[in-house]
Amino acid sequence: MADAFSSLSRRGLFHAGVALGTAALLPGAAQAAEAAPAAGTLSLKGKTIAISVAGTDHFFDLKAYQAQVETVKELGGTPIGLDAGRSDKALVSQLQTLVTQKPDAVIQTLGTLTVVDPWLKKLRQAGIPVFSVDLPSANVINTATSDNFSLGAQLALQLVSDINGRGNIVAFNGFSGVPVCEIRYTQLRTVLKYYPEAKIIQPELRDVIPNTVQDAYAQITALLAKYPEPGSIAAIWSAWDIPQLGATQALIAAGRTEIRTYGVDGTPEVLALVKDPKAPAGAVAAQQPSVIGRTAVLNVARYFAGETNLPSQTFVPAIIANKANAGEVQRQLGQA
């Protein structure tokens, strides 16, 4: 995807604002979404960069991973692609092996913080610079990520606006150990604090990996049987959009399309459901996984070029896609 842009347009877009340190969310008609920032004179020639990822079975992880591998190659470096396949044991093993393998740098994408952080620390202590994607930690030099504080608040505001500030909300909260999910959830709670008539149904649901879609479908179908009255549930929220996909499909199957679903990532299937006026997908916060992945590698190259004062987080803009602008967002992300 990144290669579809010439380096000239990349540079232009880079200067247009998809860059380091911008915490801004793009407004509805944003420019330059999912366009790759330019590498400029940066180089990773002769460097071996380990690209360690929790899994590549979802749209976000896969795009972020592919962009990292491609960018390392583009800059003349050697990527070591390590996909833990959603197994924490495999993830810890591959990070452990990296301590003895001593690559020039490690980029860790996602993961449960308590599981990976001890090993990120060991890598750091072994003198290996550690960077991350979507994983803020004291042991990484820089994490490339969406601004989950802003997008979490924006998504929550879209939700309460769509339900007029009242009603029961179903929340999937199975990954509170993943920092970015925790931030989005905390933002939802913060917004809801000011809408006392909107309540999260207890107990909250737990989304799972794998079989996320089927599991969310089954859980929502069961919950709809428990709340058969139209209007008894106003919205369904999840910290990413694969549970949202299952939930939306369950609502369509049960004919309960008065309920709206909300999530984060911008997986193409979900974005298409948000665009579909008949589907009950209310909104999705669309991220730019390829740009995030590329940004992480560029930061590694900047570090090797002597920029040691990198910010701890590099924010890549995200867009809230709702019923009104989903088609436009699809075009910007190259999904149309």
Add this chain to the structure above:
Amino acid sequence: MPPRAVPDRVAIERGSKPLFQRALLRRTGVRFGGERSSALTVLAAPDLAAPPVSRIARAIRVTAGLRGAGGLLLILAVLAVFAVRAPSFLDPANLGLILSQSAVLGILSLGLTLVLITGGTDVIAGGIDLSLAGTLGLSAAVFAGLNQAGFGDPACAAAALGTGLAVGLVNAGAILLLRIPPLLATLAVMNICAGLELVVTENSTIPAASPLIDALGGTGPLDIPVLGYLLLALALGLAALLRVTPLGLRAEAVGGHPAAARAAGIATGRYVAGSYIASGLLGGVAGIVSVAFLNGATGGSSEMLLPVVATAFLGFMVSRRFVPTITGTLLATLFLGSLTNGFQLLHVSTYWVNGIEGALILAVVGAGRVRGRAA
């Protein structure tokens, strides 16, 4: 039960009594599918039994030795390639890593090996413990849950081991008292464990920190992680128990020919029950090890099931007699661990590794069988 004669290794191997001849033939029939017919022919003509059986037994021993050698040679060749292409592969620290990364899989596979030895290796009717991965997940969850609730290490460890023990007892009860085939009984218990694990963890990660976790997660002498030493100690301890005491031979007799073993005075039920209980306990140990490895209890333990079964069966290929053994299982575990580690050192993308690993396992098994037929 009054004390009765117990078979010794010499008696079984020489086939000096008709009973043990039958036991041997039955076992060879089961384990060497192709030779079953010749074994049955001998059974049908008991007059010829004594001299030919010893010749057959010798031939089988030679064949089995070669089969093991074929697999072993290929394993050594793969490791040699790693050592040449990635010199850091043989660093003591890296070998220690392989040991510690293999600890959870290895301990579970040791448990399954005990069940296979005692229950027999027939996939459908023999011994099998599918609940091991579930036991791992549940006991890890119990340990981490109690740790979070403020309990000390002794209570957490006792509860985790107790969980494993309880699972083993349920398996043994279902198989021996209710007469449910092990495949189905342990499958059901696996589901119970997975369900209870979800109840304890609510499907989220439970972090854990304690002196025991720190100690297990630390590094011992020679830069080798403590978990690596633990795996070696457990394997060597079990191997010694089975080789030095009569337990091993009797367990093998129970697995090979239960009727013959019973007739020889072995309380077969106790051995079978014991194997499931030991397997459950090892599942509990693996739970604690997993908490130490991951600094908490995380989901996904069910994914260990197939690797555990594959490891235990791959262990046959590197055993001299083509049977489940502790050392065979340990070697198979370390081989699989070396593959993952070696490919990462060679910068091979993970996307390739699963396929290559599968092909190599097939090759190791195949090498064993081809060598066996050629002999």
